[in-house]
Amino acid sequence: GNSVTQMEGPVTLSEEAFLTINCTYTATGYPSLFWYVQYPGEGLQLLLKATKADDKGSNKGFEATYRKETTSFHLEKGSVQVSDSAVYFCALSLNTGNQFYFGTGTSLTVIP
């Protein structure tokens, strides 16, 4: 089947620390991969995406590379800020359909 497994949180980091949130997937087809971010009390916002193997999605200093060989899409940021505190969701979508599959989310808190 199709599913997304991401690193459990919560994650607490000091400002300017390096961030990695692991995400692996299983898919019956050839998926597109996404990271969404949810700030407190809000809906989800698309952070970045990658549609094919070896693509790197990037936005606001965050990066993730679509690794087909390891079925992974880990999220990284070199230097986190307090404003990055949020819940991050990894997701996949099969291009042939409308269904999105979400991971359970990873809560990140960045302390000054």
Add this chain to the structure above:
Amino acid sequence: GAVVSQHPSWVICKSGTSVKIECRSLDFQATTMFWYRQFPKQSLMLMATSNEGSKATYEQGVEKDKFLINHASLTLSTLTVTSAHPEDSSFYICSARETGISLHFGNGTRLTVT
């Protein structure tokens, strides 16, 4: 970029009453919209897929008579929680898919049933 507007952002209602939540795609047409429910500190649970001009497709375990979905136009889908009870209290989020692959989300509706 594509914007999905969801209204209201929060609502408090008494047990037994019904609540309607609207989801609009502001600058694109959405033949399909999705309704999710999110429990505290959990991921999104897909409730139903809303199809313009036809009946919604509900996920297993979601009561279609409890959660009424209407997708009357290419830019509007509504979710009505009928005869709400405290266990229906949750965060409801809609989303729509623009041409392409990305899913755009509304800001969610916090429903509290007292």
